[in-house]
Amino acid sequence: xxxxxxxxxxxxxxxxxxxxxxxxxxxxxxxxxxxxxxxxxxxxxxxxxxxxxxxxxxxxxxxxxxxxxxxxxxxxxxxxxxxxxxxxxxxxxxxxxxxxxxxxxxxxxxxxxxxxxxxxxxxxxxxxxxxxxxxxxxxxxxxxxxxxxxxxxxxxxxxxxxxxxxxxxxxxxxxxxxxxxxxxxxxxxxxxxxxxxxxxxxxxxxxxxxxxxxxxxxxxxxx
Numbered sequence: 001x002x003x004x005x006x007x008x009x010x011x012x013x014x015x016x017x018x019x020x021x022x023x024x025x026x027x028x029x030x031x032x033x034x035x036x037x038x039x040x041x042x043x044x045x046x047x048x049x050x051x052x053x054x055x056x057x058x059x060x061x062x063x064x065x066x067x068x069x070x071x072x073x074x075x076x077x078x079x080x081x082x083x084x085x086x087x088x089x090x091x092x093x094x095x096x097x098x099x100x101x102x103x104x105x106x107x108x109x110x111x112x113x114x115x116x117x118x119x120x121x122x123x124x125x126x127x128x129x130x131x132x133x134x135x136x137x138x139x140x141x142x143x144x145x146x147x148x149x150x151x152x153x154x155x156x157x158x159x160x161x162x163x164x165x166x167x168x169x170x171x172x173x174x175x176x177x178x179x180x181x182x183x184x185x186x187x188x189x190x191x192x193x194x195x196x197x198x199x200x201x202x203x204x205x206x207x208x209x210x211x212x213x214x215x216x217x218x219x220x221x222x223x
Contacts, residue, residue, distance in 0.1 A: 012194045020186030027182025035174045041166035043127040045134040048158040049118045077109045088140045134160035
């Protein structure tokens with residue numbers, strides 16, 4: 001019985017395969033057009049900052065020091081994306097048309113695993129603006145961290161540079177996803193159409209749905 005059901009599904013798909021082709025083609029073409037001609041490229045610049053508790057122990061850093069530094073790094077991450085830092089950056093860079101939410105939305109702060117390094121990233125349509133935001137956020141963050149947390153252990157290792165290659169949109173990935181989604185939608189439409197199609201088209205449909213024997217059929221002749 002299960003083999004027959006699978007066979008019927010394959011027959012339904014084969015009969016209306018054009019739906020899958022059309023939907024997939026429309027989805028793929030739309031995604032390609034939007035990715036190549038509508039979406040603007042996004043550039044990302046980043047800085048690398050060292051943070052941590054100053055330790056002057058000859059033996060090195062102990063477990064307690066690592067715990068303190070780990071907590072400090074988390075505090076610094078929140079400070080980077082705070083309204084205090086964002087408002088100062090907007091004022092100093094003269095971004096009159098950018099809100100605090102828009103600025104913090106361009107930022108991404110990553111903690112390097114098992115280190116005291118923070119990578120501050122800024123993404124923008126303009127590569128120079130991305131560099132300026134990343135550098136200014138890092139500069140303001142360092143000033144605020146020293147002033148508010150009373151520490152002097154924030155060191156900029158790498159300043160931001162103008163990015164030469166965009167990080168997005170990921171055009172090929174968008175097309176692949178659109179193709180997959182279009183194919184699934186097409187198959188779903190076929191199953192939906194067949195599910196609501198209660199018309200009888202073949203002798204097998206009579207036997208299956210009405211449970212009546214077929215005595216004979218009237219063929220259709222060409223004119």
